[in-house]
Amino acid sequence: MCGIVGFSGKGNPNILKSMNDAIYHRGPDEEGFYQDEFMNLGSRRLSIIDIEKGKQPIHNESKDVWVVWNGEIYNFLTLRNELIEKGHSFYTDHSDSEVIVHLYEEYNLNFVNKINGMFAIAIWDKKNKKLVLVRDRMGQKPLFYTIINGNIIFASEIKAILKHPMVKKEPNFEALNHYFTFKNIPAPFTAFENIYSIFPGEMLIFDVNIKKLEHLKYWNIDFSKQNNDKFEEAIYKIRKLLEDSVKNRMVSDVPIGAYLSGGLDSSSVVAFMIRNSNKRVKTFSLGYTTFLEHKAHDIISARKVAKIFGTEHYEYFMSPDELIEDISKVLRSFDSPFSGAISTFFLTKLISKHVKVALSGDGADELFGSYLAPRLAQPLSYLENIYEKLKKGYKLSDKDLNNLRPFENNIEFLEKLYLYSKGSLEKWKYKILLFKDEEKRLLLNPKIFKFNKFNSYELLSKDVSNLKALDPLNKVLELEWKTLLPDQVLAFVDxxxxxxxxxxxxPFLDYRLVEYVASLPGSWKIKKGIIKYILKEALKGILPKEIINRKKEGFVLPVFWWIKRELKPFVMCHLNKSSLKKSVFNFEYINKLLSEYYNNKNNDFQLAAKIWNVVSFKIWWDLYFG
Incomplete structure (x- = not known):
């Protein structure tokens, strides 16, 4: 794992060093540089594989192919042996980095299709004067770039690009407008003008001679290809693929551990780690100093799993005050406004004291279906089929109620969504997002945000129009796999x-598992309201029933509970009239939101989410443009 930076054009060691230093945290073990008259590469290294000899930048025998990269290649030993048989010579002991160089020599741009891993790669082909930038299939590793005066500047994090003197730090108001709807900046936008995110599964080729940038999509998740496996066959394959994925991700020259929330996903990863390790596995859980019953269950469940599997278990308890103290650091980590889950930041404080590598259950929710939108997909589709009968007084049968689960006791909610959308995915999905376009006109300063140009509904509609899945649930999963997963979930993970x-x-992001599960019917993923149904079936005998059947509780901070009481002074401090005097917000509308929320004895979580979204933006804006 590393961080990378680089730029084309005339070399400047000071600029390159400054960019590299900006991402010191991504690789505190060592730094490395390469410069010639056309290209400048830098790397910060977190030593995990081939600690002694795996230093970057890495090169081929003739030193006309150079690589800096961030990530892990899980099949590197197999690839290395194949390349040696083809006549390639390696100067490292067992580095996965050097495999990239020789794969590129052997297969040119097709090299990436040989790799099973997570990665952001920069290859300088000195002979052909081409820079190749590649991001992994799922988007686990970030990679950003900008083009200025015919030169390309790139880095693992935006903060490094901003260190280059040619880059002007200017807000991208179109991207920032979308943040208030999606809680994150959607790719390829970033919060800054002319700085872009490379898409997952995308390759950029920059020709230094003619100053031309080419975009190549080398991988797409495909939900349209459905296989004919029987249910029991699918269970077996999921179990085997998941276990193999976990096993591959345990290869390391340094100690490894695991995030453990006590839920299905992280517990399954720990279970397979135990089956494939001769050492005691270290596990880590997050708790809170303020008592919240649903969050207390996380710690209790995690302790049970740790006890069952005999892990070396650690716990970290955080308070609302710690969130207040660290929120600026969190937002600086993103270089963007963000109001999604940020629990990873706090638990990883503890993890970093014990291990350099930790496995997690991320990706399972998006792969098998867990969030609100996937839970709604099948019931809304079924309601559309029977709605005309319902209007005529039709009484729901047991079969109907089964098909409407888990909303069989909240038909009114389903009916409102259906009437709003008439079954249109982009309309009902838009309805459950945060700030709608019309509300943002009240929230934001129209002199700054050009509303006639910015439209989040149109952006969502465009994403929906490109879906290829064949059933309602898989359509939603495909949408979230291409948007929510890389832009929000994997962003906070990294x-x-x-x-x-x-x-x-x-492990749930292994492309073999992803491609296989994408080919399965949605009705196997959520069945009669039971989320991740086929995964739960696959984990029978691996995990105890109480863990498999435990109610879903996301790995998220209890911010929406804290806002009501513990965080109220913090919120009011940032959103008072004086604080917002020179901001992008309309104070009158924010004051209306605050009054509506705090004057209500009940906790309106939708309003709480909006308030936290605004607070997070305000803090970020002050950090970068205040």
């Missing part, structure tokens, strides 16, 4: 763990 120099490996 940035907030690397802030503490810890590498996170996610």
């Amino acid at each position: 940035f907030l763990s690397m802030a503490h120099s810890v590498e996170v490996r996610s």
Whole structure:
């Protein structure tokens, strides 16, 4: 695991060093540089594989192919042996980095299809004067770039790009407008003008001679290819693929551990780690100093799993005051406003004291279906089929109620969504997002945000129009796999763990498992309201029933509970009239939101989410443009 930086054009060691220093946290073990008259490469290294000889930048025998990269290649030993048989010579002992160089020599741009891993790669092909930038299939490793005066500047994090003197730090108001709807900046936008995120599964080729940038999509998740496996066959394959994925991610020259929430996903990863390790596994859980019953269950469940599997278990308890103290550090980790889950930042403080690598259950929710939108997909589709009968007084049968689960006791909610959307995915999905376009006109200063140009609904509609899945649930999963997963989930996994120099490996994101599960019917993923149904079936005999059947509780901070009481002074401090005097917000509308929320004895979580979204933006804006 590392961080990388680089730029084309005339070399400047001071600029390169400054960019590299900005991402010191991504690789505190060592730094490395390469410069010639056309290209400048830098790397910060977190030593995990071939600690002694795996230093970057790495090169081929003739030193006309150079590589800096961030990530892990899980099949590197197999690839290395194949390349040696083809006549390639290696100067490292067992580095996965050097495999990239020789793969590129052997297969040119097709090299990436040989790799099973997570990665952000920069290859300088000195002979052909081409820079190749590649991001992994799922988007686990970030990679950003900008083009200025015919030169390309790139880095693992935006903060490094901002260190280059040619780059102007200017806000991208179109991207920032979308943040208030999605809680994150959607790719390829970033919060800054002319700085872009490379898409997952995308390759960029920059020709230094003619100053031309080419985009190549080398991988896409495909939900349209459905296989004919029977249910029992699918259970067996999921179990075997998941276990093999965990086993591959345990290869390391340094100690490894695991995030453990006590839920299905992280517990399954720990279970397979135990089956494939001769050492005691270290596990880590997050708790809170304020008592919240649903969050207390996390710690209790995690302790049970740790006891069952005999792990070396550690716990970290955080308070609302710690969130207040660290929120600026969290937002600086993203270089963007963000109001999604940030629990990873706090638990990784503890993890970093014990291990450099930790496995997690990230990706399972998006792969098998767990969030609100996937839970709604099948019931809304079924309601559409029977709605005309319902209007005529039709009484729901037991079969109907089964097909409407888990909303069989909240038909009114389903009916409102259906009437709003008439079954249109982009309309009902938009309805459950945060700030809608019309509300943002009230929230934001129209002199800054050009509302006639910015439209989050249109962006969502465009994403939906490109879906290829064949059933309602798989359509939603495909949408979230291409948007929510890389732009929000994997963003917080990477940035907030690397802030503490810890590498996170996610077995559920192995492309073999992903491609297989994508080919299965949605009705196997959520069945009669039971989320992750086929995964739960696959884990029978691996995990205790109480863990498999435990109610879903996301790995998220209890911010929406704290806002009501513990965080109220903090919120009011940032959102008072004086504090917002020179901001991008309309104070009158924010004051209306605050009054509506705090004057209500009940906790309106939708309003709480909006308030936290605004607070997070305000803090970020002050950090970067205040």
